[in-house]
Amino acid sequence: MSTTTPIPSTMKAVRMHENGGPDVIKYEEISTPILSSPSQILVAVKYSGINFIESYFRSGLYPTQQPYTFGREATGEVVAVGDDAAVKFQIGDKVAFLEPGAFAEYMVLDTTANHRIFKLPAKVDLKSIAGALLQGLTAYTFIHEAYEVKAGDDILITAPAGGVGSLFVQLCKLRHANVIGVTSTASKVELAKQLGCDHVIVSSDEDVASRVLEITNNKGVEGAFDGVGKDSFEFTFKSMARKGTFVSYGNASGPVPPLNLLTLSAKNMKIARPTLFGYVATPDEFNKYTGELVDLITQGKLKVNISQTYPLKDYKYATIALESKESTGKLVLEI
Structure with a gap:
Protein backbone atom coordinates (compact mmCIF):
# COMPACT_ATOMS: atom_id res chain seq x y z
CA MET A 1 0.00 0.00 0.00
CA ASP A 125 -15.40 20.19 -11.86
CA LEU A 126 -15.86 17.56 -9.16
CA LYS A 127 -19.11 19.13 -7.96
CA SER A 128 -20.77 18.96 -11.38
CA ILE A 129 -19.76 15.35 -11.91
CA ALA A 130 -20.96 14.35 -8.43
CA GLY A 131 -24.24 16.10 -9.14
CA ALA A 132 -24.73 14.29 -12.44
CA LEU A 133 -23.29 10.81 -12.04
CA LEU A 134 -26.28 8.76 -10.87
CA GLN A 135 -29.03 10.85 -12.43
CA GLY A 136 -27.00 11.68 -15.54
CA LEU A 137 -26.19 8.04 -16.20
CA THR A 138 -29.83 7.17 -15.58
CA ALA A 139 -31.04 9.65 -18.18
CA TYR A 140 -28.22 8.94 -20.61
CA THR A 141 -28.57 5.15 -20.59
CA PHE A 142 -32.37 5.30 -20.67
CA ILE A 143 -32.51 7.46 -23.83
CA HIS A 144 -30.22 4.94 -25.51
CA GLU A 145 -31.55 1.64 -24.21
CA ALA A 146 -34.96 1.89 -22.52
CA TYR A 147 -36.28 3.95 -25.43
CA GLU A 148 -33.87 5.15 -28.09
CA VAL A 149 -34.84 8.78 -28.62
CA LYS A 150 -34.71 9.87 -32.25
CA ALA A 151 -34.80 13.21 -34.05
CA GLY A 152 -38.38 14.41 -34.43
CA ASP A 153 -39.78 12.25 -31.63
CA ASP A 154 -42.34 13.75 -29.30
CA ILE A 155 -41.13 12.95 -25.78
CA LEU A 156 -42.96 13.51 -22.48
CA ILE A 157 -40.86 14.12 -19.37
CA THR A 158 -42.34 14.53 -15.91
CA ALA A 159 -40.68 16.80 -13.32
CA PRO A 160 -38.55 18.50 -16.02
CA ALA A 161 -37.13 21.06 -13.57
CA GLY A 162 -35.87 18.40 -11.15
CA GLY A 163 -32.43 16.84 -10.99
CA VAL A 164 -32.92 13.89 -13.32
CA GLY A 165 -35.75 15.51 -15.31
CA SER A 166 -33.57 18.48 -16.26
CA LEU A 167 -30.95 16.09 -17.64
CA PHE A 168 -33.56 14.10 -19.59
CA VAL A 169 -34.77 17.36 -21.18
CA GLN A 170 -31.29 18.44 -22.29
CA LEU A 171 -30.27 15.01 -23.55
CA CYS A 172 -33.47 14.61 -25.57
CA LYS A 173 -32.93 18.06 -27.10
CA LEU A 174 -29.37 17.07 -28.03
CA ARG A 175 -31.05 14.30 -30.04
CA HIS A 176 -33.38 16.88 -31.65
CA ALA A 177 -36.58 15.57 -30.09
CA ASN A 178 -39.63 17.70 -29.30
CA VAL A 179 -39.89 17.77 -25.51
CA ILE A 180 -43.12 18.15 -23.55
CA GLY A 181 -42.47 18.75 -19.86
CA VAL A 182 -45.09 18.16 -17.18
CA THR A 183 -44.62 20.01 -13.90
CA SER A 184 -46.83 20.10 -10.83
CA THR A 185 -46.61 23.86 -10.22
CA ALA A 186 -46.56 26.98 -12.38
CA SER A 187 -43.46 28.26 -10.55
CA LYS A 188 -41.29 25.71 -12.38
CA VAL A 189 -42.52 26.44 -15.90
CA GLU A 190 -39.91 29.06 -16.78
CA LEU A 191 -37.00 26.91 -15.63
CA ALA A 192 -38.32 23.96 -17.62
CA LYS A 193 -38.43 26.17 -20.73
CA GLN A 194 -34.90 27.45 -20.08
CA LEU A 195 -33.69 23.86 -19.93
CA GLY A 196 -35.14 23.22 -23.38
CA CYS A 197 -38.76 22.11 -23.08
CA ASP A 198 -40.72 23.02 -26.21
CA HIS A 199 -43.97 22.86 -24.24
CA VAL A 200 -44.67 22.80 -20.51
CA ILE A 201 -47.93 21.55 -19.00
CA VAL A 202 -48.89 22.30 -15.40
CA SER A 203 -50.61 19.14 -14.19
CA SER A 204 -52.54 20.94 -11.44
CA ASP A 205 -54.10 23.36 -13.96
CA GLU A 206 -54.59 21.33 -17.15
CA ASP A 207 -55.73 17.95 -18.40
CA VAL A 208 -52.31 16.62 -19.34
CA ALA A 209 -53.34 13.91 -21.78
CA SER A 210 -55.73 16.22 -23.66
CA ARG A 211 -53.05 18.89 -23.93
CA VAL A 212 -50.48 16.36 -25.16
CA LEU A 213 -52.86 15.16 -27.87
CA GLU A 214 -53.46 18.78 -28.87
CA ILE A 215 -49.71 19.47 -29.12
CA THR A 216 -49.05 16.28 -31.11
CA ASN A 217 -52.06 16.57 -33.46
CA ASN A 218 -53.82 13.66 -31.72
CA LYS A 219 -50.85 11.35 -32.20
CA GLY A 220 -49.46 11.18 -28.66
CA VAL A 221 -45.81 10.81 -27.68
CA GLU A 222 -43.41 8.17 -28.96
CA GLY A 223 -41.59 8.04 -25.64
CA ALA A 224 -42.23 9.05 -22.03
CA PHE A 225 -39.85 9.13 -19.07
CA ASP A 226 -41.70 9.30 -15.76
CA GLY A 227 -40.04 9.42 -12.36
CA VAL A 228 -43.06 10.68 -10.42
CA GLY A 229 -44.98 7.41 -10.25
CA LYS A 230 -48.49 7.12 -8.85
CA ASP A 231 -49.65 10.71 -9.47
CA SER A 232 -48.49 10.84 -13.08
CA PHE A 233 -49.00 7.29 -14.30
CA GLU A 234 -52.55 7.64 -15.62
CA PHE A 235 -52.07 10.82 -17.64
CA THR A 236 -48.74 9.59 -19.00
CA PHE A 237 -50.32 6.31 -20.07
CA LYS A 238 -53.13 8.18 -21.88
CA SER A 239 -50.57 10.43 -23.61
CA MET A 240 -48.79 7.61 -25.42
CA ALA A 241 -48.82 7.20 -29.19
CA ARG A 242 -49.47 3.96 -31.01
CA LYS A 243 -46.35 1.77 -30.60
CA GLY A 244 -45.06 4.21 -27.98
CA THR A 245 -42.75 3.29 -25.11
CA PHE A 246 -43.55 4.36 -21.55
CA VAL A 247 -40.46 4.29 -19.31
CA SER A 248 -41.42 4.40 -15.62
CA TYR A 249 -38.39 4.77 -13.37
CA GLY A 250 -39.38 6.35 -10.05
CA ASN A 251 -41.86 6.51 -7.17
CA ALA A 252 -41.58 10.13 -6.00
CA SER A 253 -45.35 10.31 -5.39
CA GLY A 254 -45.73 6.66 -4.43
CA PRO A 255 -45.62 3.28 -6.19
CA VAL A 256 -47.48 2.83 -9.48
CA PRO A 257 -50.68 0.76 -9.02
CA PRO A 258 -50.90 -2.72 -10.57
CA LEU A 259 -51.29 -2.75 -14.34
CA ASN A 260 -53.42 -5.08 -16.47
CA LEU A 261 -51.15 -5.96 -19.39
CA LEU A 262 -54.14 -6.19 -21.72
CA THR A 263 -54.42 -2.39 -21.57
CA LEU A 264 -51.24 -2.16 -23.64
CA SER A 265 -52.91 -3.86 -26.59
CA ALA A 266 -55.07 -0.93 -27.70
CA LYS A 267 -52.00 0.99 -28.91
CA ASN A 268 -49.44 -1.84 -29.11
CA MET A 269 -47.57 0.04 -26.39
CA LYS A 270 -44.48 -1.01 -24.53
CA ILE A 271 -43.87 -0.26 -20.88
CA ALA A 272 -40.48 -0.55 -19.16
CA ARG A 273 -39.35 -0.34 -15.54
CA PRO A 274 -35.56 -0.29 -15.91
CA THR A 275 -32.81 0.49 -13.43
CA LEU A 276 -29.51 2.15 -14.21
CA PHE A 277 -27.44 -0.75 -12.92
CA GLY A 278 -28.94 -3.10 -15.50
CA TYR A 279 -27.37 -0.92 -18.19
CA VAL A 280 -23.93 -0.51 -16.57
CA ALA A 281 -23.53 -4.09 -15.38
CA THR A 282 -20.14 -4.60 -17.03
CA PRO A 283 -16.93 -2.51 -16.92
CA ASP A 284 -17.22 -1.78 -20.65
CA GLU A 285 -20.78 -0.49 -20.28
CA PHE A 286 -19.97 1.67 -17.25
CA ASN A 287 -16.82 3.16 -18.79
CA LYS A 288 -18.50 3.82 -22.14
CA TYR A 289 -21.52 5.62 -20.75
CA THR A 290 -19.66 7.44 -17.97
CA GLY A 291 -16.95 8.60 -20.37
CA GLU A 292 -19.52 9.96 -22.81
CA LEU A 293 -21.46 11.68 -20.00
CA VAL A 294 -18.32 13.31 -18.57
CA ASP A 295 -17.39 14.50 -22.06
CA LEU A 296 -20.78 16.16 -22.53
CA ILE A 297 -20.41 17.96 -19.20
CA THR A 298 -16.80 19.07 -19.69
CA GLN A 299 -17.60 20.29 -23.22
CA GLY A 300 -20.48 22.39 -21.89
CA LYS A 301 -23.10 20.52 -23.91
CA LEU A 302 -24.88 19.25 -20.79
CA LYS A 303 -25.51 21.67 -17.93
CA VAL A 304 -25.79 20.30 -14.42
Missing part, protein backbone atom coordinates in the same frame (compact mmCIF):
# COMPACT_ATOMS: atom_id res chain seq x y z
CA SER A 2 1.13 3.54 -0.73
CA THR A 3 -0.04 6.82 0.77
CA THR A 4 1.50 10.28 1.00
CA THR A 5 -0.81 12.06 3.43
CA PRO A 6 -1.71 11.24 7.03
CA ILE A 7 -5.15 9.63 7.27
CA PRO A 8 -7.17 10.50 10.42
CA SER A 9 -8.33 7.60 12.56
CA THR A 10 -11.91 8.89 12.68
CA MET A 11 -14.21 10.64 10.22
CA LYS A 12 -17.68 12.10 9.93
CA ALA A 13 -20.52 10.24 8.24
CA VAL A 14 -24.31 10.51 7.92
CA ARG A 15 -26.11 7.34 9.02
CA MET A 16 -29.29 5.87 10.42
CA HIS A 17 -29.84 3.10 12.96
CA GLU A 18 -33.58 2.66 12.41
CA ASN A 19 -36.19 3.36 9.75
CA GLY A 20 -38.35 6.46 9.90
CA GLY A 21 -38.59 10.10 8.87
CA PRO A 22 -35.77 12.65 8.58
CA ASP A 23 -35.32 12.64 12.38
CA VAL A 24 -33.58 9.24 12.21
CA ILE A 25 -30.71 10.82 10.22
CA LYS A 26 -27.58 11.13 12.39
CA TYR A 27 -24.32 13.01 11.76
CA GLU A 28 -21.77 10.81 13.51
CA GLU A 29 -18.08 10.29 14.11
CA ILE A 30 -16.96 6.79 13.18
CA SER A 31 -13.71 4.99 12.44
CA THR A 32 -12.04 5.82 9.15
CA PRO A 33 -11.97 2.71 6.93
CA ILE A 34 -8.59 1.21 6.09
CA LEU A 35 -7.40 -0.85 3.16
CA SER A 36 -7.75 -4.58 3.79
CA SER A 37 -6.95 -5.86 0.31
CA PRO A 38 -4.29 -5.02 -2.31
CA SER A 39 -7.09 -4.37 -4.82
CA GLN A 40 -8.55 -1.49 -2.79
CA ILE A 41 -8.15 2.28 -2.86
CA LEU A 42 -9.00 4.89 -0.23
CA VAL A 43 -10.79 7.99 -1.51
CA ALA A 44 -11.15 11.32 0.28
CA VAL A 45 -14.69 12.22 -0.74
CA LYS A 46 -15.17 15.81 -1.94
CA TYR A 47 -18.77 15.97 -3.16
CA SER A 48 -21.72 13.60 -3.08
CA GLY A 49 -25.03 13.88 -4.89
CA ILE A 50 -28.34 13.75 -3.01
CA ASN A 51 -30.97 11.44 -4.48
CA PHE A 52 -34.61 10.68 -3.68
CA ILE A 53 -33.86 6.96 -3.49
CA GLU A 54 -32.30 7.50 -0.04
CA SER A 55 -35.77 8.24 1.33
CA TYR A 56 -36.86 4.76 0.20
CA PHE A 57 -34.06 3.14 2.20
CA ARG A 58 -34.76 5.39 5.18
CA SER A 59 -38.48 4.64 5.24
CA GLY A 60 -37.97 0.91 4.81
CA LEU A 61 -39.57 0.72 1.35
CA TYR A 62 -36.22 -0.65 0.21
CA PRO A 63 -34.91 -2.87 3.06
CA THR A 64 -31.26 -2.44 4.08
CA GLN A 65 -28.92 -3.47 6.87
CA GLN A 66 -28.31 -1.01 9.70
CA PRO A 67 -26.51 1.08 10.68
CA TYR A 68 -26.85 2.40 7.15
CA THR A 69 -24.62 5.13 5.73
CA PHE A 70 -26.51 7.25 3.20
CA GLY A 71 -25.31 8.22 -0.27
CA ARG A 72 -24.40 6.29 -3.40
CA GLU A 73 -22.60 8.65 -5.82
CA ALA A 74 -19.58 10.85 -5.23
CA THR A 75 -16.35 12.34 -6.51
CA GLY A 76 -13.08 12.60 -4.67
CA GLU A 77 -9.33 12.11 -4.66
CA VAL A 78 -7.39 8.89 -4.19
CA VAL A 79 -5.25 9.10 -1.02
CA ALA A 80 -4.11 5.49 -0.60
CA VAL A 81 -3.63 2.67 -3.09
CA GLY A 82 -3.24 -1.08 -2.65
CA ASP A 83 -0.46 -2.78 -4.59
CA ASP A 84 -2.78 -4.46 -7.10
CA ALA A 85 -4.96 -1.37 -7.54
CA ALA A 86 -1.86 0.65 -8.51
CA VAL A 87 -2.18 -0.80 -12.02
CA LYS A 88 -5.23 1.43 -12.55
CA PHE A 89 -5.04 4.21 -9.94
CA GLN A 90 -2.42 6.49 -8.42
CA ILE A 91 -2.45 8.76 -5.39
CA GLY A 92 -3.88 12.12 -6.43
CA ASP A 93 -6.17 10.72 -9.12
CA LYS A 94 -9.60 12.32 -9.30
CA VAL A 95 -12.36 9.71 -9.42
CA ALA A 96 -16.12 9.44 -9.69
CA PHE A 97 -17.87 6.37 -8.34
CA LEU A 98 -21.15 4.68 -7.54
CA GLU A 99 -21.05 2.91 -4.19
CA PRO A 100 -23.40 2.84 -1.18
CA GLY A 101 -22.13 4.79 1.82
CA ALA A 102 -20.94 7.92 0.03
CA PHE A 103 -22.06 10.41 2.70
CA ALA A 104 -18.76 10.03 4.53
CA GLU A 105 -15.39 11.75 4.51
CA TYR A 106 -13.52 8.64 3.34
CA MET A 107 -14.47 5.52 1.41
CA VAL A 108 -12.65 2.31 0.63
CA LEU A 109 -13.39 1.08 -2.88
CA ASP A 110 -12.44 -2.34 -4.19
CA THR A 111 -11.30 -1.98 -7.79
CA THR A 112 -11.92 -5.68 -8.45
CA ALA A 113 -15.33 -6.07 -6.80
CA ASN A 114 -16.70 -2.70 -7.98
CA HIS A 115 -16.14 -1.70 -11.60
CA ARG A 116 -18.18 1.50 -11.19
CA ILE A 117 -15.13 3.67 -10.44
CA PHE A 118 -14.14 6.12 -13.17
CA LYS A 119 -10.83 7.97 -13.39
CA LEU A 120 -11.60 11.58 -14.25
CA PRO A 121 -9.55 14.09 -16.23
CA ALA A 122 -7.16 16.10 -14.06
CA LYS A 123 -9.02 19.36 -14.69
CA VAL A 124 -12.67 18.65 -14.00
CA ASN A 305 -28.30 22.47 -12.59
CA ILE A 306 -26.98 22.36 -9.01
CA SER A 307 -29.42 24.55 -7.16
CA GLN A 308 -27.90 24.26 -3.70
CA THR A 309 -24.85 22.80 -1.95
CA TYR A 310 -25.16 21.71 1.68
CA PRO A 311 -22.43 20.75 4.17
CA LEU A 312 -22.39 17.08 5.09
CA LYS A 313 -23.85 17.76 8.55
CA ASP A 314 -26.97 19.32 6.99
CA TYR A 315 -28.12 16.37 4.89
CA LYS A 316 -31.27 16.14 7.01
CA TYR A 317 -32.38 19.60 5.88
CA ALA A 318 -31.43 18.91 2.29
CA THR A 319 -33.60 15.80 2.07
CA ILE A 320 -36.52 17.60 3.73
CA ALA A 321 -36.34 20.19 0.92
CA LEU A 322 -36.05 17.45 -1.71
CA GLU A 323 -38.92 15.34 -0.38
CA SER A 324 -41.23 18.32 0.02
CA LYS A 325 -40.69 19.17 -3.66
CA GLU A 326 -39.47 22.64 -2.69
CA SER A 327 -36.22 22.24 -4.59
CA THR A 328 -35.39 22.43 -8.28
CA GLY A 329 -32.34 20.99 -9.99
CA LYS A 330 -29.80 18.92 -8.13
CA LEU A 331 -28.81 19.10 -4.47
CA VAL A 332 -25.22 18.25 -3.55
CA LEU A 333 -23.30 17.69 -0.32
CA GLU A 334 -19.84 19.14 0.17
CA ILE A 335 -18.01 16.64 2.31
